[in-house]
Amino acid sequence: MKIVIINYGAGNIKSIQFAFKRLGFEALLTNNPEEIKAADKVIFPGVGEASSAMQKLKESGLNRLIPQLKQPVLGICLGMQLMCKSTEEGNTKGLGIFDVDVKRFSNTVKVPQMGWNTINNLQSDLFKGVKDDEFMYLVHSYYAEQCKDAIATTTYDVAYASALQKDNFYGVQFHPEKSSLAGEQILRNFINL
Amino acid sequence: MLTKRIIPCLDIKNGRTVKGVNFVNLRDAGDPVELAKQYAVKGADELVFLDISATLEGRKTMIEMVLKVAEQVNIPFTVGGGISSVEDVDLLLKSGADKISVNSSAVKRPELVNELSSKFGSQCVVVAIDAKQVNGQWKVHLAGGSIPTELDLFDWAKEVETRGAGEILFTSMNNDGTKNGFANQALAKLSETVNIPIIASGGAGTIQHFTDTFKEGKADAALAASVFHFGEIEIKNLKEELKQKGVSVRL
Numbered sequence: 291m292k293i294v295i296i297n298y299g300a301g302n303i304k305s306i307q308f309a310f311k312r313l314g315f316e317a318l319l320t321n322n323p324e325e326i327k328a329a330d331k332v333i334f335p336g337v338g339e340a341s342s343a344m345q346k347l348k349e350s351g352l353n354r355l356i357p358q359l360k361q362p363v364l365g366i367c368l369g370m371q372l373m374c375k376s377t378e379e380g381n382t383k384g385l386g387i388f389d390v391d392v393k394r395f396s397n398t399v400k401v402p403q404m405g406w407n408t409i410n411n412l413q414s415d416l417f418k419g420v421k422d423d424e425f426m427y428l429v430h431s432y433y434a435e436q437c438k439d440a441i442a443t444t445t446y447d448v449a450y451a452s453a454l455q456k457d458n459f460y461g462v463q464f465h466p467e468k469s470s471l472a473g474e475q476i477l478r479n480f481i482n483l
Numbered sequence: 484m485l486t487k488r489i490i491p492c493l494d495i496k497n498g499r500t501v502k503g504v505n506f507v508n509l510r511d512a513g514d515p516v517e518l519a520k521q522y523a524v525k526g527a528d529e530l531v532f533l534d535i536s537a538t539l540e541g542r543k544t545m546i547e548m549v550l551k552v553a554e555q556v557n558i559p560f561t562v563g564g565g566i567s568s569v570e571d572v573d574l575l576l577k578s579g580a581d582k583i584s585v586n587s588s589a590v591k592r593p594e595l596v597n598e599l600s601s602k603f604g605s606q607c608v609v610v611a612i613d614a615k616q617v618n619g620q621w622k623v624h625l626a627g628g629s630i631p632t633e634l635d636l637f638d639w640a641k642e643v644e645t646r647g648a649g650e651i652l653f654t655s656m657n658n659d660g661t662k663n664g665f666a667n668q669a670l671a672k673l674s675e676t677v678n679i680p681i682i683a684s685g686g687a688g689t690i691q692h693f694t695d696t697f698k699e700g701k702a703d704a705a706l707a708a709s710v711f712h713f714g715e716i717e718i719k720n721l722k723e724e725l726k727q728k729g730v731s732v733r734l
Contacts, residue, residue: 304550304553304577304579305579305581308579309557312554312557339601339604397678400678400679400703401679402605402649404649404703405485405486405487405488405528405680405703406488408484425486429649430606445484465559468559468581469557469558470523470557
């Protein structure tokens with residue numbers, strides 16, 4: 291099993307690598323297109339600001355590579371958001387893998403949403419063994435709207451898509467690597483896809 | 484529904500926990516990694532590590548500790564204490580910290596908050612504020628509360644929000660160490676002043692104090708040290724009681 295974590299200079303990716311290590315898997319940090327193409331599983335992380343993250347993807351040509359990947363790809367947090375059509379953050383055009391736009395929470399709630407919230411309407415093998423209303427750790431100011439690609443829903447300000455899937459592409463808004471045992475189960479499920 | 488967070492805080496000096504810890508089943512009560520793992524199992528929602536080392540050597544040990552915690556603990560954690568530059572933060576985040584907190588360094592040079600939030604994102608920038616109520620005015624204090632400033636707590640909170648802070652950790656010097664409850668009036672006013680999450684700190688003594696700070700103080704999270712370390716309050720019991728009182732928690 292060859293797992294790679296795309297390293298394009300966005301945020302804390304050590305935690306994801308450590309989470310796989312706890313599950314008994316070595317994950318390689320890389321931005322090398324050949325390594326990424328040859329992997330069995332690809333993690334597309336992201337913490338930080340959308341437009342500068344997108345800029346970094348363009349500089350390395352990863353914006354063209356990622357949508358062409360054939361193996362299971364898991365976008366986490368900003369990674370998931372960048373796989374959508376567009377995001378209001380920095381008015382950024384995304385990779386367009388998921389047919390949905392990313393919007394900012396309204397100021398009727400505290401922004402960012404920070405902490406543990408539930409996921410429900412779970413509809414994917416990614417959530418095998420994970421019960422409805424399980425808690426996940428989230429930190430974000432922008433969210434993907436409800437859409438046909440949604441495979442999990444979370445409610446904060448509005449009910450939104452907290453996980454997405456299209457073909458071999460998966461995205462989660464929450465941080466499975468920081469979400470205790472249930473989060474580890476989701477990572478294990480991803481490895482087993 | 485987003486739940487209220489319970490956050491144990493560990494003081495670290497030269498890589499070891501400082502305040503005594505009274506846990507059964509703990510092989511080494513001075514080992515922050517052991518302790519962090521225990522807290523994760525007991526249901527803590529996050530952890531805060533506060534580095535109180537004064538030496539360069541102590542700082543290096545802190546980085547090693549952060550790496551070990553990130554490797555072994557599956558809940559988020561914040562690292563604070565002595566952070567004053569983009570480089571400091573870069574190293575901590577690369578070592579696996581989820582968030583960092585700045586305090587005195589932000590007061591001395593407020594642009595630091597802008598620099599950190601634009602480089603690393605607001606989500607990982609916690610601004611810790613120590614304040615004391617003097618003649619009815621909440622004034623920001625530095626260096627662990629020992630040096631008063633002219634800064635008003637609420638003005639400063641608003642300013643750091645504008646500069647890109649993702650969260651505020653407010654410690655009331657009037658309440659800290661008293662075990663008489665959190666500074667709920669000031670906390671509630673903070674929540675009305677800014678639109679970012681607030682962590683309440685200082686004064687936890689009983690389970691009721693936590694209920695009060697979530698309900699009256701409108702806090703998004705509550706931080707405490709000794710009541711958890713000495714087993715005076717068990718996190719699981721605390722959360723069960725909070726739930727009974729209608730406070731939403733992760734159980």
